[in-house]
Amino acid sequence: MYKVGDTYSYKFTFTQDQVNKFAEVTGDFNPLHLDAEYAANTPFKKPIVHGMLGASIFSNVLGTKFPGEGSVYLGQSLSFKRAMFVDVAYEALFEIVDINETKHIADIKVEIKNIDGRQKVHLDGIAQVMHSNLL
Numbered sequence: 001m002y003k004v005g006d007t008y009s010y011k012f013t014f015t016q017d018q019v020n021k022f023a024e025v026t027g028d029f030n031p032l033h034l035d036a037e038y039a040a041n042t043p044f045k046k047p048i049v050h051g052m053l054g055a056s057i058f059s060n061v062l063g064t065k066f067p068g069e070g071s072v073y074l075g076q077s078l079s080f081k082r083a084m085f086v087d088v089a090y091e092a093l094f095e096i097v098d099i100n101e102t103k104h105i106a107d108i109k110v111e112i113k114n115i116d117g118r119q120k121v122h123l124d125g126i127a128q129v130m131h132s133n134l135l
Contacts, residue, residue, distance in 0.1 A: 008066035049084040075128040
């Protein structure tokens with residue numbers, strides 16, 4: 001059973017191939033994500049990961065790991081703080097901040113930080129999830 005204050009972390013990276021596949025699935029072929037020459041002339045200097053691809057890690061973890069199988073993803077607020085890049089190590093952090101015990105619905109603070117010693121936040125927000133193990 002999960003309770004307020006429970007936490008979970010998940011480490012990951014994205015490859016350029018995954019970014020390319022995300023572009024194919026979504027139709028978002030913005031050259032900022034796919035073209036190194038184009039991106040070199042932007043403030044980022046290299047291609048960036050689609051923001052929603054980064055946020056998709058939240059769905060992965062909430063639906064399969066924390067709280068896991070059987071979760072119903074009800075909502076998500078998101079703030080995109082910093083660009084994410086391919087082949088960079090990141091960590092997604094989760095903390096249950098509120099639970100409606102009657103409805104088995106939790107508000108879960110979510111954020112993604114880089115794992116290079118600086119621990120800067122790239123994405124954050126609150127996910128709302130329903131799961132029978134939320135008390």
